[in-house]
Amino acid sequence: MSFREIWGNEQVKQILRLSLGKGRLPNSLLFFGPAGTGKLKTALTVAKALNCLERTDDSCDRCDSCLRIDRGQHPNVRVITRDKNREQIVKEQIEELNSLATLRPWGRGRLVFIIDEAERMNETVANSLLKTLEEPRSFAYFILVTEDLQLILPTIRSRCQVLRFNPLSQEEVERALVDRGFPAERARLLAQSSEGNLESVLETxxxxxxxxxxxxxxxxxxxxxxxxxxxxxxxxxxxxxxxxxxxxxxxxxxxxxxxxxxxxxxxxxxxxxxxxxxxxxxxxxxxxxxxxxxxxxxxxxxxxxxxxxxxxxxxxxxxxxxxxxxxxxxx
Missing domain, CATH: 1.10.1040 (N-(1-d-carboxylethyl)-l-norvaline Dehydrogenase; domain 2)
Structure with missing residues (x-):
């Protein structure tokens, strides 16, 4: 999925594309906003753009690198999330991230670590990430994703460029549904009840x-x-x-x-x-x-x-x- 296929939050996508195109993307990013606003999809698109063999400001979605990331099989890209049987991201997961972040990336790409539900790191676990965020290797990028910015430690927030994701408008949700083949009347009703959460509507x-x-x-x-x-x-x-x-x-x-x-x-x-x-x-x-x-x-x-x-x-x-x-x- 490329940026153009992610609905809403055009300003955020423009900032990311310009930064990627100029080679000035910050090594640490923090995406926050309500559920269903495309935060994780955007993080994965950034990861693909950093490793794409054909483009620098977006993913091409056809090269071997982009396709590997889509399948979750690229050695340069890791998504860290809590285990299903745990309420929190544990220290061992971040210690492994810290270790992997010192290794050279595969090929000509970049290492990208995406921490989903980053608010589920307690203070001890979050503090174990601080040094890596403070002194990142030039080839390592970190994207933290959360619904609640206030649950992220101030020391973590201060080391990241923070980007806010807003709920999609009803018109954007409706257009996205019609684009996916929903009948117009059904798309209008679903969009009106969506609260800007496209991902939830698509699962309805x-x-x-x-x-x-x-x-x-x-x-x-x-x-x-x-x-x-x-x-x-x-x-x-x-x-x-x-x-x-x-x-x-x-x-x-x-x-x-x-x-x-x-x-x-x-x-x-x-x-x-x-x-x-x-x-x-x-x-x-x-x-x-x-x-x-x-x-x-x-x-x-x-x-x-x-x-x-x-x-x-x-x-x-x-x-x-x-x-x-x-x-x-x-x-």
């Missing part, structure tokens, strides 16, 4: 997604039409927190889409519906909601989705939302 099972949407629509109608809250509150009651958080997040993402579709119906633009198969039901429900309230609903769902990233009290959030739906019905 459509039948499961549609089943989740239908369940969320049923709960949405229950709240609006009859004020029935039991099914909605059951999303967070009596469940393990991880499951409750996941289920609540997915439901709020669908609620945001439903409110958006209600705005479209109220504006008389049904051709823009993200859920055209729900058109007749949306039209019926729209009689209960003003455009102002539907707009508030979109903003409130987006606000709550942001709050879910900060470990909130789900029961309180659930009760707040039932009050909001009750206020809509009482208007």
């Amino acid at each position: 099972d459509w039948d499961e997604f549609l089943s989740g949407r239908n369940q969320a629509w049923l709960i949405f109608k229950q709240l609006l039409e009859a004020g029935e809250v039991e099914d909605f509150l059951s999303l967070v009651a009596g469940r393990a927190r991880k499951d409750a958080l996941s289920g609540f997040r997915e439901t709020l993402k669908f609620f945001s889409v439903f409110f958006r579709d209600l705005l479209v119906v109220l504006a008389g633009r049904k051709e823009l519906l993200l859920n055209p198969d729900l058109g007749p039901e949306l039209e019926q429900v729209s009689r209960l909601v003003s455009a102002e309230r539907a707009g508030q609903g979109v903003r409130l769902m987006e606000d709550y989705l942001g709050r879910l990233k900060k470990n909130p009290n789900l029961a309180i959030m659930g009760n707040e939302l039932t009050i909001f739906f009750r206020e809509i019905r009482n208007d």
